[in-house]
Amino acid sequence: MSTISKTLTFDTSTSRANPTPQPMKRLTVPRIRQRKGGEPIVMLTAYTVRQAQLLDPHCDMLLVGDSLAQVIYGLPHTVGVTMEMMALHGAAVVRGSYHAAVIVDMPFGSYEGSPQQAFDNAARLLKETGAAAVKVEGGRVLAPTIEFLTQRGIPVMGHVGLTPQAVNILGGYGVRGKSEEEARSIVEDAVAVAQAGAFSIVIEGVLESIAIEITSKVACPTIGIGASAQCDGQVLVTDDMLGMFERVPKFVKKYQDMAERHWWRGQELCGRSQVPFIPHRRSDLRRLMRRGAKAKAE
Numbered sequence: 001m002s003t004i005s006k007t008l009t010f011d012t013s014t015s016r017a018n019p020t021p022q023p024m025k026r027l028t029v030p031r032i033r034q035r036k037g038g039e040p041i042v043m044l045t046a047y048t049v050r051q052a053q054l055l056d057p058h059c060d061m062l063l064v065g066d067s068l069a070q071v072i073y074g075l076p077h078t079v080g081v082t083m084e085m086m087a088l089h090g091a092a093v094v095r096g097s098y099h100a101a102v103i104v105d106m107p108f109g110s111y112e113g114s115p116q117q118a119f120d121n122a123a124r125l126l127k128e129t130g131a132a133a134v135k136v137e138g139g140r141v142l143a144p145t146i147e148f149l150t151q152r153g154i155p156v157m158g159h160v161g162l163t164p165q166a167v168n169i170l171g172g173y174g175v176r177g178k179s180e181e182e183a184r185s186i187v188e189d190a191v192a193v194a195q196a197g198a199f200s201i202v203i204e205g206v207l208e209s210i211a212i213e214i215t216s217k218v219a220c221p222t223i224g225i226g227a228s229a230q231c232d233g234q235v236l237v238t239d240d241m242l243g244m245f246e247r248v249p250k251f252v253k254k255y256q257d258m259a260e261r262h263w264w265r266g267q268e269l270c271g272r273s274q275v276p277f278i279p280h281r282r283s284d285l286r287r288l289m290r291r292g293a294k295a296k297a298e
Helices: 029-033 049-058 083-095 115-129 140-151 164-170 180-195 208-217 258-269 282-297
Strands: 004-011 016-025 041-045 061-064 101-105 133-135 156-161 200-204 222-225 233-236
Touching: 041 049, 049 061, 049 083, 061 083, 083 101, 083 115, 101 115, 115 133, 115 140, 140 156, 140 180, 156 180, 156 208, 180 200, 180 208, 200 208, 208 222
Parallel strands: 041 061, 041 233, 061 101, 101 133, 133 156, 156 200, 200 222, 222 233
Antiparallel strands: 004 016
């Protein structure tokens, strides 16, 4: 399949993107791999056509993450995500983008059983979405599967450190690698994943020293999330960055407070509904009290 797609321009009368006959090549997996030690790689999550349209010009990769479990579907964790969810959202993001390489998470239970199971499901995702690659979570135990996939034409992004699909084993989302033994294990996982053929590796929720060591030891680019600024790139959940949720990981810089703004605009549009905004933290409550006092003064 050709990597050439059509650029998108915004129709101001409809606020929707329409293709124009200006060919542009997407970033490819080999080009991403070549960025090791070079210009920092930018990756954000996207789940819809509109998100993809807005983020695509600014990103090297768009990740259709299984974080859509919490962000889109209100699930408690990513374990409940299905192949159907990933295929539908992956296809939407590919349709809404033209520049970034699109990576789709393989959901829990779709690749751990055997290399053949992983190939069948990864091939389905690439066929149904048009994405460039898939992402899997895990270390040395998954190295044979990653090698199996890459040898059969399926690019794979690895993911080590805090692996959210293993939340039931880990017992939560705390920082990983605090003990010397666990730190060594995470580094060995990353090296094994890279040697198996992963074109890049996400390092999540580890001590900075671990991320720095991994970045220096593997030949492929590392993408940090709550890891280290010295990784070859960074990824964030877009909805966290925009403040769509009151609670976000400590390492996330919120550039907007969209949750509160949405609530207040919704209240205005719906005739000042009396349904209260329910803050999740004391700081939210204090901010709302100050806003209320200011409104009364005016």
